[in-house]
Amino acid sequence: MRYQKINSQKMKEINIENVLSIVRKYGVISRKDLVKKTELTTGTITNLITELLERGLIQEIGSGESAGGRKPILLQLNPNAGYAIGVELNTSQIICVMSDFQGNVIDKIYMDAEVQRGKDFTIDKMVLIIESMILKHNIKKQDVIGIGLAVPGPCNHIQGTMVNPPNLPGWINVPIRDIIAGRTGIKTFFEKETPAAALGEYWFGKSNGYKRIFQTNVYGVGIGGGMVIEGKIFHGYNNGSMEIGHTTVQIGGQPCSCGGAGCLEAQADGAAAVRYVREALAKNEKSILSLDQEITFQDVSSSAKKGDEVCVQAIDKCAYYLSVALGNIIGLLSPNVIFFGGDFMESSDLLFYKTVKYINQKPYPTHVKDVKKLRSSFGTDAGAIGGIAAVFTGMTSIE
CATH class of the missing domain: 3.30.420.40 (ATPase, nucleotide binding domain)
Structure with missing residues (x-):
């Protein structure tokens, strides 16, 4: 095994990145708490904070409560940096x-x-x-x-x-x-x-300190997955991890754009919901919608909200297939929390609640109900907010 040498300048850059990340995560923090969370020496933290203040990246914002002795000076990121x-x-x-x-x-x-x-x-x-x-x-x-x-x-x-x-x-x-x-x-x-x-979600959302976050985005076209472990994206071998949209949930199912069949996104994205509705209409099932119109996933979501049974059943099918894939994710990866996003998911409360219901009905693993299931903190902006997080963290990752 080859080991990469890290010189003092590189180590300093790593420490600065670590300090900035902790200040970002906690919002407001004292030097003493930075020493505890970084496990660096008081002298090292003092020197790093002095440099970051001089560079205008952080600022002092007053004193905190004293636990005995001098009140600590509180630090935060400089919003104008x-x-x-x-x-x-x-x-x-x-x-x-x-x-x-x-x-x-x-x-x-x-x-x-x-x-x-x-x-x-x-x-x-x-x-x-x-x-x-x-x-x-x-x-x-x-x-x-x-x-x-x-x-x-x-x-x-x-x-x-x-x-x-x-x-x-x-x-x-x-x-x-x-x-x-x-x-x-x-x-x-x-x-x-x-x-x-x-x-x-990890840096700016409702992660509440959870170490293992799984996200699934259900779009009008396509379904994505992503895993963050202790603030770092898990990419896997050859960048191939978390392609939940192309996991098989129905043997011999609907052909998928990837060349496979029965993939999650072929069975549960917005286009799948529209297909289920059109199939029902072709059988003369009664609906607010008709084959004469162009049907979108938004139409399916809004009609289901009005109680249209054809659209309710279409969303129910999507929710069931999502629960199959996400149940497997819980069994394989055991995240603390699953976040749900994407424009199709955002358009339908029914899709979210039915998916969670089906997941929680699974008998195994036994902690399946304990895994938090939450809507995205940022709605359809989630990916762009993630891009901002990528900038501030320098896209650190584990393989």
Whole structure:
């Protein structure tokens, strides 16, 4: 085994990153508590904090309560130290979010992705949105710490390429990280959209200190998965982990865009719900909807909310298949919490509650009911918020 030597400068950079991450996670913290949480010496923390204060990355905000002796000086990130931009690309939308250095959202832009017009058109649109947001707020590019991309998989997170996303035909080995960095002149980070959303939940959401977070995003087209373990995305061998949308939940089921059959996303995404409704209508089952109209997953969700039995049953099928896959996730990975996001999931309370109900009915593993099941903290912005988290954490990961 070869060991990489770490010089004093590299160790200092690691310690600074660690300190900033802890301050970000806790919001407000004292030097004494930083010593405890980093396990660094008091002298090292003193020197690091002095440098971070001089660089304007953190600030002192007054005194805390004393446990005996002098009151501790409290520290927080300086919100004006810089900006981050998170950009999610999915099959329907480009979602762009800007935050300050603390992660407070400053602005959001939503645009149709128009992926049917080709990758060059969509990438041009992404660059335009980023540039227009920077211009709108009169921000200097050197003050933008980075851009975090959250895109459909499969991806190579090391090379920054979209390999061959099944739901984006023609996007083969697209080096989107380097393209965006080159076009904007801003350092760019990169991750699949659902793992990015999980990272955003860990740093900015309702994770409540949970060490193992699983996220599933159920879209109008496609279903993604992502796992964060102690603040780091788990990528697995060859960047191939957490492709929950392409796990088999129905032997001999519906053909999938990946070339397989019976994959979760072929059985449970928004397009699947629409297909179930159209199949029922073809059998002359009564519904608010009709075969004469273009039916969307939003139509299915809203009609189910009104009590349309055909749409209720369509969502029930999707929920059942989701529960099969997520029950397997609990048995294999045992996360503390599962977050549910994506535009189809966001459109339907019924889908969320039925999925949770079916999961909790599973007899094994015995702790299945103890795993928290929560809606995404950020709705359809989750991937873009995850892109911001990727910028601030430098995309640390475990293999």
